[in-house]
Amino acid sequence: MKHQEALDYVINKLEELSNYNYASSIIYWDLETGAPKEGIRRASTVLGFYSGESHKILTDQEFNKNLDLLLENLDSLDEINKKIMIEIKKDIDNIKKIPLEEYKKYSELISKAQPIWADAREKNDFSLFLPYLEKIIKYKQKYAEYKGYKEHPYDALLDDYEPGMTVKSLDIFFASLKKQLVPIILKINEKKDFISDKIIKVDYDIEKQKEFSVFAAKYLGFDFDRGLLKESAHPFSMGLNKYDVRMTTRYTIDDMQSSLFGTLHETGHSLYEQNIGEEIWETILGTGNSMGIHESQSRLYENLVGRSLEFWEPIYPKLQEAFPDVLSNVSLEEYHRAINKVEPSLIRVEADELTYSLHIMLRYEIEKELIEGKIKPCDLPKIWNERMKKYLGITPPNDSDGVLQDVHWAAGLFGYFPSYALGSANASQIMNTMKNKLDVDTLLKEGKLEAIKEYLGENIHKYGKLKDPNEIMEISTGETPNSKYYVDYLIEKYSRLYEI
């Protein structure tokens, strides 16, 4: 059985790869959540070593020979192994296109750029970051050429996070958002004080915030025997595997919203990882799908569930009990309005649900034009501020709160931002179908979050990477991804809230 031998060989090597990834992930987690400052000296060398070892496995001749044999005989494999081979081949094809030396140099550049960016942001000095950003963009342009694309170089970058996504589709997607959402945002701007956020912008005891975050994660269904909630400077989640899913949030005394909705968001990601199917959890398919699908789960829990009136009905008394000084005289309805106040703001991660996608649109346009060379990195502060004025009606007072606010570019994550908006759109589409099949509002009112988790587990989570993003959307909604449900949801919700 030649195929069996090849299969054993490849599976065995993938297991090795997975062990390297596990080590890298734990080291990364450690660096983000507690490692001593000077620990980075050794940690960075070790991380470099493991990424090199992974590269070696994937480009190894013997490995590729065995993999190719399997790919020529795909029908001899079961569904899971078939998909594993296809996915690995895709990764290898991408990796092989980039000369190793260039990739190494780029990795070094990225690890240097991040502290520089942090420093530039702190000092509000874009010029410090500019030389690094220029190099990163140059690499990304080259990368797009190496990787190849059909119509637009930015397509090559988008494909890393959302397979098959193109500038062509995104231009339509964002045009539709702009056309339909800008009018309602303008109307709301005229009724600015219709909703008060005075109960939002006050102090909430940090210890109580922590307790409530843990409660909220459990309430959504997060299993603490198979996961952690810790603190870090930038919230993130990390699924090592379905039995070990970690997430972080951050607590600020005068910004309860940040820890609360941050926790709901990361819990959405984490439930996805915890509910991966038992038969794939130990394989490379045993993790969440594209960024757009992953982000749909976090946005669904953060916004469609977490900012709904029904969600808060059973648990608002508990929130009042935790923060009696602020909330004892505030009705459920008043609270619900306050957490949904719309206000154009400078910082993406603090934006409300409605204006959020305009922040993404701005980044999408800028990235696209940077990659095609239409705009120059040195002009970014000016361009950023002009477009903020144009789309959101406000001008950042400084670059720290403007073009320097996100870590993504310093981390080389060009093509990543659109996934946030796609995720929101997917979330609405998925929720729409779920509401046809389940009485979601009643379940929320009765605190039966378990039923929602099970539905998503059955229709999305369990598949991991066994299906492609579009297949997942087909399975769970009967349609390919589109912006219709997202726009409808936002218009309906905010027209009602602002009585427009």
Place this chain on the structure above:
Amino acid sequence: MKHQEALDYVINKLEELSNYNYASSIIYWDLETGAPKEGIRRASTVLGFYSGESHKILTDQEFNKNLDLLLENLDSLDEINKKIMIEIKKDIDNIKKIPLEEYKKYSELISKAQPIWADAREKNDFSLFLPYLEKIIKYKQKYAEYKGYKEHPYDALLDDYEPGMTVKSLDIFFASLKKQLVPIILKINEKKDFISDKIIKVDYDIEKQKEFSVFAAKYLGFDFDRGLLKESAHPFSMGLNKYDVRMTTRYTIDDMQSSLFGTLHETGHSLYEQNIGEEIWETILGTGNSMGIHESQSRLYENLVGRSLEFWEPIYPKLQEAFPDVLSNVSLEEYHRAINKVEPSLIRVEADELTYSLHIMLRYEIEKELIEGKIKPCDLPKIWNERMKKYLGITPPNDSDGVLQDVHWAAGLFGYFPSYALGSANASQIMNTMKNKLDVDTLLKEGKLEAIKEYLGENIHKYGKLKDPNEIMEISTGETPNSKYYVDYLIEKYSRLYEI
């Protein structure tokens, strides 16, 4: 230059080995200080993989060929590389004796056994842990046979922690302790109430304990930019390298002693690791020497420094300030007596300085008899309790406070306990010489802990594994290790305290 090629080859492979060890250590740290319960499923496989990879490197033919070439031409190497090759050869000789599959199985067993032990201890149910313990002991017996020994199988295990140590020497060592210390313990038992511990057995605010632990670690000289202090069920320290040294303690409201002296103890270990010489930190020599030397540093700080009157003189006011309810009306002298009260007790890590070595003697005897098969694991609770009665005059009310109290057996650390007693003896011997060279009492009274850290750094820490344990003792004391200074110190101190 054939030698140069061989050297490059070996050093390169050792770097790889060090990367595997780094990953294993971080995974271990993670498991002990925060990983979710179910995370162990995957973590144990990964740990098994890395220990297998290390094994592969060390037993690889090409590697050994190059190493042997270097060993045949040791004079061509500098002092550091020479020692590295000798040390690695020793490790390889040991490892080659153990079949890889057995070693892998054992590594997995160990990582599974620890949470089981923790659970058994929490539930006070020895039977949960018994099947794991039986397997671990069976492996250790086999290991002793594989490794080989001259007189007693337990010698093979002792040698892992204290090279060259034997049952024969330890029987003499413990007999001498028993003979000279038991009489004074008996005399003190007759004067039980001569020292009151009423200020010890009361509640100390946990947050204040945490703050004081951090203060104490800093005061001794621990560099928090190059290390961490966290919490875990069983306190330990871990030197990843001199730039990343981690330690834990545990906080109990009615046992301030545990966190305070636990922190001083672990800080002693950690200062050792933080002060390794700059020229060896990235090599396999860049860590503490034998357990007996390592433990001398922790015991020195915990007891010889930490329980002295002089140490507390400058900082006792700070302690009073932290715990005014308990200490505001307690004099420094009264506090000093209280922290040195002698009382036979159940828990080793909470034992006073004088009875401590009897706890070790009990474990030494039991381990020795387990390995030679004289006693059976299932009889351990009974045997433990009988001997506690015999040596310390008390019987544990349950197994959690008896045979289940230590993590060591679950971690496979048979042969490790004697190092604690040897370490105490070394500590007294080192302190004796240090006092001849430095005015230690005055330094302590003036809060100049830096001078003590520097002395130990210069005479012990900086060497790492560059010298053998006996050489270290020769360098720092001019004598080979012996029990004389330890016994003298204890008899002098406690005769004075108890006015015997």
